[in-house]
Amino acid sequence: MLTTxxxxxxxLLILATAGAFWVPIVRRLRIIGAGAAEDxxxxxxxxxxHALVKVLCQRCTLRGERFFTGLMxxxxxxxxxxxxxxxxxxxxxxxIDGFYLFGKSNFGLFFxxxxxxxxxxxxxxxxxxxxxxxxxxxxxxxTTPGDSAIIYLLIALATATFLYFEGFSIAHHxxxxxxxxxxxxxxxxxxxxxxxxxxxxxxFRIAWWAHVVAVYGFIAYVPHSKYLHMFAGxxxxxxxxxxxSGELAAVDLEKSEVFGVEKLTxxxxxxxxxxxxxxxxxxxxxxCPAFASGKPLSPKMIMFNMEKALLAGxxxxxxxxxxxxxxxxxxxxxxxxxxxxxxxxxxxxxxPVEIEHIRKIVGARRSRVLMQSKFPQELNxxxxxxxxxxxxxxxxxxxxxxxxxxxxxxHIKDVPDADYLFWVGCMGAYDxxxxxxxxxxxxxxxxxxxxxxxxxxEEKCCGDSARRLGNEYLFQSLAQENIALFKTYGIKKxxxxxxxxxxxxxxEYPKLLDLVPGLxxxxxxxxxxxxxxxxxxxxxxxxxxxxxxxKAPAPANYTFHDPCYxxxxxxxxxxPRAVLCSALGGKPxxxxxxxxxxxxxxxxxxxxxxEESLGTRINHLRTDEVIASGAGLAAAACPxxxxxxxxxxxxxxxxxIKVKDIAQIVAEYL
Ligand code: SF4
Ligand code: SF4
Numbered sequence: 195m196l197t198t199x200x201x202x203x204x205x206l207l208i209l210a211t212a213g214a215f216w217v218p219i220v221r222r223l224r225i226i227g228a229g230a231a232e233d234x235x236x237x238x239x240x241x242x243x244h245a246l247v248k249v250l251c252q253r254c255t256l257r258g259e260r261f262f263t264g265l266m267x268x269x270x271x272x273x274x275x276x277x278x279x280x281x282x283x284x285x286x287x288x289x290i291d292g293f294y295l296f297g298k299s300n301f302g303l304f305f306x307x308x309x310x311x312x313x314x315x316x317x318x319x320x321x322x323x324x325x326x327x328x329x330x331x332x333x334x335x336x337t338t339p340g341d342s343a344i345i346y347l348l349i350a351l352a353t354a355t356f357l358y359f360e361g362f363s364i365a366h367h368x369x370x371x372x373x374x375x376x377x378x379x380x381x382x383x384x385x386x387x388x389x390x391x392x393x394x395x396x397x398f399r400i401a402w403w404a405h406v407v408a409v410y411g412f413i414a415y416v417p418h419s420k421y422l423h424m425f426a427g428x429x430x431x432x433x434x435x436x437x438x439s440g441e442l443a444a445v446d447l448e449k450s451e452v453f454g455v456e457k458l459t460x461x462x463x464x465x466x467x468x469x470x471x472x473x474x475x476x477x478x479x480x481x482c483p484a485f486a487s488g489k490p491l492s493p494k495m496i497m498f499n500m501e502k503a504l505l506a507g508x509x510x511x512x513x514x515x516x517x518x519x520x521x522x523x524x525x526x527x528x529x530x531x532x533x534x535x536x537x538x539x540x541x542x543x544x545x546p547v548e549i550e551h552i553r554k555i556v557g558a559r560r561s562r563v564l565m566q567s568k569f570p571q572e573l574n575x576x577x578x579x580x581x582x583x584x585x586x587x588x589x590x591x592x593x594x595x596x597x598x599x600x601x602x603x604x605h606i607k608d609v610p611d612a613d614y615l616f617w618v619g620c621m622g623a624y625d626x627x628x629x630x631x632x633x634x635x636x637x638x639x640x641x642x643x644x645x646x647x648x649x650x651x652e653e654k655c656c657g658d659s660a661r662r663l664g665n666e667y668l669f670q671s672l673a674q675e676n677i678a679l680f681k682t683y684g685i686k687k688x689x690x691x692x693x694x695x696x697x698x699x700x701x702e703y704p705k706l707l708d709l710v711p712g713l714x715x716x717x718x719x720x721x722x723x724x725x726x727x728x729x730x731x732x733x734x735x736x737x738x739x740x741x742x743x744x745k746a747p748a749p750a751n752y753t754f755h756d757p758c759y760x761x762x763x764x765x766x767x768x769x770p771r772a773v774l775c776s777a778l779g780g781k782p783x784x785x786x787x788x789x790x791x792x793x794x795x796x797x798x799x800x801x802x803x804x805e806e807s808l809g810t811r812i813n814h815l816r817t818d819e820v821i822a823s824g825a826g827l828a829a830a831a832c833p834x835x836x837x838x839x840x841x842x843x844x845x846x847x848x849x850x851i852k853v854k855d856i857a858q859i860v861a862e863y864l
Pocket of ligand 2: 544549
């Protein structure tokens with residue numbers, strides 16, 4: 195349909211669009227490629243299936259908390275896919291008169307209907323999103339409004355010009371109407387307007403060009419904006435982590451020259467891909483307890499600033515000129531950001547494209563602690579206490595087993611046929627509330643006839659807090675000593691009362707075995723076979739197997755707070771509820787945020803041992819939810835959470851609401 199001159203101009207437009215599209219993509223690909231190595235190519239088909247299903251079913255955005263926004267996104271996504279297909283047809287029509295991609299097939303008829311429906315859903319979606327962004331203006335959307343305005347405008351223009359073209363196309367060539375109900379309606383209006391055939395032909399030509407310019411403008415602009423997530427997002431989902439969300443990767447301290455992330459060059463290629471996949475939706479920010487409590491941390495801004503820094507430092511990154519780059523903190527992340535993360539994982543759980551924030555934050559902490567010795571002052575005492583007495587308070591290590599003396603808890607070496615090693619943990623050994631939990635579990639295990647022992651004064655802190663506070667060296671020292679004890683006593687099963695110990699022992703210790711000197715292949719195989727269970731799981735199984743009998747429950751008014759490292763990071767949300775249901779009857783009154791959407795108590799990520807001096811206390815936000823539930827008893831399954839909830843309720847003058855661990859509750863009902 196185009197003249198020779200028009201075809202030449204059109205070819206130039208295609209080339210210019212291709213250039214504008216590929217230049218920023220190649221730039222970003224080079225930055226991603228400059229990242230440190232990391233293997234994310236295992237389980238190819240599993241990854242492929244997951245990414246395909248997630249993208250096609252739009253499980254990335256079609257979720258509870260923003261369901262309507264997700265629905266609109268679906269409309270735009272499928273609409274855009276249809277328009278992309280139509281753009282191929284439209285482009286070829288420029289060179290081949292009357293070209294239609296699907297010819298006279300039935301699918302072609304069907305597609306003509308689909309594309310009109312798409313025009314409708316895309317327009318509705320864009321109007322809704324524009325209204326939400328520019329009129330409602332939620333905090334989550336605060337970044338790059340210009341990007342959004344341009345993209346919404348281009349999508350609206352592309353849709354409007356398509357309808358303009360379709361109407362005049364049908365008016366000009368009625369046989370192209372097919373099942374285009376919108377186009378036919380517009381063509382009808384054109385017919386009634388009395389426009390002559392020549393004017394219709396002119397409009398037809400102008401409309402074709404207008405649509406081409408709008409669509410090609412959109413294609414050229416996308417990779418320059420946050421809408422690059424259309425391409426980077428599915429790849430990011432494909433390369434998602436295959437390890438549990440609460441697990442941190444081990445660092446080989448012997449072989450590494452740099453510990454953690456000191457400069458942008460220390461991020462892996464997957465970290466860099468994360469930064470380019472972020473769509474700035476702010477879901478992570480909405481879920482973040484640090485942000486909600488007024489701390490200077492927003493996981494969204496972590497990714498936003500990282501992307502900006504990567505683009506600003508692209509030359510040094512791709513040329514591997516490490517010295518030309520500023521330090522990550524404070525160059526890209528601030529001290530306030532990196533030291534207020536509880537590693538609760540809410541951001542990662544919410545992120546539609548499965549970005550991993552925690553390892554970036556902990557990576558920054560590692561370099562601050564191990565390379566630069568710059569960290570909050572109060573951590574000096576924490577690290578020193580850990581080094582000297584293997585517990586956070588610095589209480590003499592010889593007192594570690596005192597909690598169990600009156601209960602006559604034996605050392606594992608004195609229980610040769612032990613079913614379980616009871617991992618007491620620092621809270622269970624030294625903290626008053628923790629000791630009650632430990633004593634309760636002892637009572638339960640004895641009632642069930644389970645033989646168990648502890649490591650007594652030999653047990654060291656599992657190292658969870660030290661690791662999440664960036665002190666990988668301290669973590670590995672503690673872990674190696676504990677692993678040596680597991681080997682010495684031939685441990686086969688471990689039960690924990692603390693989800694932090696559970697997560698560390700279950701997921702992180704096995705990954706350290708190659709770094710522990712002196713272990714034979716046989717030792718490693720035995721250590722890898724150790725089964726680690728949380729007390730929630732074990733009590734649940736004991737009740738299920740009728741190994742413990744509980745008094746008939748009296749109807750209780752209770753709620754349950756899901757610890758992040760039990761629920762979200764390890765998927766144990768049903769077991770504690772089933773235990774509580776057996777002991778207390780009925781179901782818990784669920785808190786506003788529960789299950790794997792739970793809200794952190796504020797103690798994770800080692801923050802139990804730092805001063806919470808900025809903003810509101812996170813445990814106050816959580817206890818507000820407990821109070822709002824109207825429950826008279828708040829159950830937890832973590833000694834950290836127990837302490838935070840109890841303190842929060844005390845601060846709020848609501849000590850009438852009892853806080854108990856599930857082990858305590860079960861022990862009371864034995
Ligand atoms: S892990 Fe939790 S505290 Fe840290 S950034 Fe994510 S949501 Fe915020
Ligand atoms: S990190 Fe994920 S959840 Fe957060 S703004 Fe980016 S895409 Fe959204």
